[in-house]
Amino acid sequence: MKAFEELRIVPQEVWDAAQMEIEKRRRRTRVSGNSQSARRSKHLLSGLMHFGSCGHPYVKVGKSRFGCREARKHACENRATIAQCLVEGRTFKQLKHLLLAPELIQNFEQEFHAEMQQLEGEDTVSALKSTERRLVAIQKARRSIMTAIEHGADFAAYSARDIELIAETKALEARLADLKARQAAKARPTPDIPALFAQAVDELEVLLGSPDTVAQANEHLSALIRSVTLTPDPREEGGLAIDIKADLTTLRAATGIGSDT
Numbered sequence: 487m488k489a490f491e492e493l494r495i496v497p498q499e500v501w502d503a504a505q506m507e508i509e510k511r512r513r514r515t516r517v518s519g520n521s522q523s524a525r526r527s528k529h530l531l532s533g534l535m536h537f538g539s540c541g542h543p544y545v546k547v548g549k550s551r552f553g554c555r556e557a558r559k560h561a562c563e564n565r566a567t568i569a570q571c572l573v574e575g576r577t578f579k580q581l582k583h584l585l586l587a588p589e590l591i592q593n594f595e596q597e598f599h600a601e602m603q604q605l606e607g608e609d610t611v612s613a614l615k616s617t618e619r620r621l622v623a624i625q626k627a628r629r630s631i632m633t634a635i636e637h638g639a640d641f642a643a644y645s646a647r648d649i650e651l652i653a654e655t656k657a658l659e660a661r662l663a664d665l666k667a668r669q670a671a672k673a674r675p676t677p678d679i680p681a682l683f684a685q686a687v688d689e690l691e692v693l694l695g696s697p698d699t700v701a702q703a704n705e706h707l708s709a710l711i712r713s714v715t716l717t718p719d720p721r722e723e724g725g726l727a728i729d730i731k732a733d734l735t736t737l738r739a740a741t742g743i744g745s746d747t
Contacts, residue, residue: 530574531714532704537564538717538729544568568716568724576723577714580730581707585687595679602671610669617665621658624651 535544537554540562547553550570556562584590628651631644712731719727 529570530700530704530707531577534708534711535573535714535716537562538715539564544573544714544716564718566716566718566725568726572724573714573716573726573728576728577711577730580728581711581732582687584732585690586684591680591683594683598679602676605668605672608668610665610672614662614665614669617658617662621655621662624655624658627651628655 529546533543535552536542537544537556540554540556542554542556542562544552545555547558547567551567552570552573553567554562554564557564628648631648631651635641635644710732715729715731716726717729718725722728
């Protein structure tokens with residue numbers, strides 16, 4: 487499947503890191519023959535977990551387990567702990583359920599089609615040509631400056647103008663890349679948006695679990711989730727029930743739906 491800018495639900499630099507992590511995990515799995523060897527090992531839910539009865543944070547109490555902070559001080563009767571992989575997996579499962587809600591996908595698809603209609607109305611071909619012409623003119627002007635300096639002209643007299651031309655060159659190159667991407671998007675067939683969105687959410691789990699991006703992942707997860715509450719429940723896996731409170735406004739904004747009412 488091809489990538490579509492309109493389907494982005496996390497910043498590009500973090501998404502790129504996730505794709506690199508996916509490939510690294512695939513390589514590790516091929517080498518070890520065991521997908522568990524590629525699992526995450528760092529704290530993802532920092533600052534989000536709390537015990538439902540006393541309201542105090544759940545913190546690391548071992549290499550890979552969490553427990554109530556006050557229980558360690560004998561100020562809380564809750565002695566239940568939970569494995570890191572279990573609490574992270576169950577938390578993301580609930581978040582994934584929210585992200586794949588039909589309302590979010592339907593509205594996201596509407597936003598996608600609105601963006602494509604806007605693209606169809608843009609004359610990207612003419613914009614590309616004019617941008618390329620201006621870029622060529624600037625490159626010619628900079629060559630003229632360099633030639634003048636080589637023939638004895640004072641560089642100080644040209645330095646300010648050269649700095650301006652360099653800045654304009656960078657801006658034009660960025661615009662050129664954007665126009666090319668938009669032109670390519672117009673030429674693509676209409677994608678299966680629900681499938682692509684589901685794929686993006688699946689790969690988001692890899693991003694959230696990457697040791698290389700755990701700090702960024704925690705930052706973005708904290709924007710989506712207000713809190714993760716744990717309460718004792720022998721019926722639940724690990725003996726603890728997990729309830730997440732999501733920020734619906736952020737979820738809607740992340741999927742292009744707008745403000746919550």
